[in-house]
Amino acid sequence: MRIAFFGGTFDPPHCGHLKIAEAAAARLHLDRVLFAPVGQQPLKHDGPTAHFADRVAMVRLAIAPYPAFGLSTLDAPRPDGKPNYTIDTLLRLKASLSADDEMFCLVGADSFLTLQHWYRAVEILFVCNFIVAGRPGTHLDEISTALPAGITLSGPPEISSEVVRFHLQNTRAQHSVLYLLPDLHEDISATRIRTALAEGEQAGQVLPSSVADYIHQHGLY
Ligand code: ATP
Numbered sequence: 121m122r123i124a125f126f127g128g129t130f131d132p133p134h135c136g137h138l139k140i141a142e143a144a145a146a147r148l149h150l151d152r153v154l155f156a157p158v159g160q161q162p163l164k165h166d167g168p169t170a171h172f173a174d175r176v177a178m179v180r181l182a183i184a185p186y187p188a189f190g191l192s193t194l195d196a197p198r199p200d201g202k203p204n205y206t207i208d209t210l211l212r213l214k215a216s217l218s219a220d221d222e223m224f225c226l227v228g229a230d231s232f233l234t235l236q237h238w239y240r241a242v243e244i245l246f247v248c249n250f251i252v253a254g255r256p257g258t259h260l261d262e263i264s265t266a267l268p269a270g271i272t273l274s275g276p277p278e279i280s281s282e283v284v285r286f287h288l289q290n291t292r293a294q295h296s297v298l299y300l301l302p303d304l305h306e307d308i309s310a311t312r313i314r315t316a317l318a319e320g321e322q323a324g325q326v327l328p329s330s331v332a333d334y335i336h337q338h339g340l341y
Contacts, residue, residue, distance in 0.1 A: 121151045124224040124251060125213055127195055127206060129310065130157045130175045131168040132335060133182040135326050136308035138189075140253035143301055144226050145188055147282050148251060153189050153226065154213075155179045159197030159204050163237060169314060170340050172197055181330035205239040210247045223248040224299075229258035233266045241268045245288055249297045254304040263300055317341040 126141055133155070141153045157175040160167060168175065176193065183189035194213055195204045206225070214223055225248055232252045235241050245267075254260055264273060264286065274289040284300040308326045316323055318341055323332060335341060 162203035
C-alpha cells in the first residue's frame with residue numbers, strides 16, 4: 121500500500137485540505153491518506169481553539185465521502201502535555217506498517233518552508249518521502265533553500281506539470297524523494313474561516329456542509 125500521513129490542526133478541516141489530499145492521492149497513486157489532527161502543534165504557540173475531540177469529529181465528517189481517506193489519532197494530545205513532534209509520529213506510523221508499504225508525509229508549502237525549525241529536521245526527510253502541496257502566498261522556488269544544512273539535491277529535479285521530483289541525499293548517503301505539486305492554488309485557510317465565523321459571517325463554499333453544520337450545532341468559533 122502507498123500511504124500518506126497528513127497531519128494538521130484541522131481547526132476546522134476545510135476544502136483546501138480535501139483538495140490537496142485528492143490531488144496527492146491521484147498524482148502519486150496513493151491507496152490511503154491518513155488525516156491526523158494534532159494535539160499540540162509545536163510551532164503554533166497559540167494552540168488550537170477547538171478541542172481535539174471536536175477536531176477529530178469534524179475530520180471524520182469531512183473525509184466521510186472519500187473512501188481512500190482515513191482518520192488517524194496517532195497524533196492525539198500527549199499524556200505528558202508536551203507538543204507532538206512530527207518525526208515521532210512518523211516513526212510510530214512507519215513501525216506499524218509492513219515492509220511492502222510505502223509511506224509519504226503530505227504538507228502544504230507554507231508548512232514545509234518552516235522545516236528548518238522542526239524538531240530533528242535533518243532526519244525527518246529520510247523517515248519517508250514527502251509531498252509538498254503548493255499554496256497561495258508561498259514561493260515554490262524556495263523549496264530547495266528550505267532544506268536544512270546537510271541535505272542536498274542528488275540530481276536535477278524531474279519536472280512535469282503535475283509533479284516535480286527532487287532527489288535528496290544527506291551526509292550519510294541516505295536518499296529520499298520530495299514530490300512537489302506545484303500548481304495547487306487553494307486560497308483557503310482555517311484562520312480566515314475562524315475569523316469569518318467569529319464575525320458572524322458564513323464560511324461559504326470553503327467548508328464541507330457536514331463540517332459547517334457541526335460547527336453551528338456545537339457553537340464552535
Ligand atoms: P491555520 O490557518 O489555522 O494555520 P491551515 O488552514 O493552514 O490552518 P492546518 O490544519 O494548519 O490548516 O494545515 C494542515 C496542513 O495542510 C499544513 O501542512 C498546511 O500547510 C496544509 N494546508 C492547509 N490549507 C492548505 C491550502 N489551502 N493549500 C495547501 N496546503 C494547505
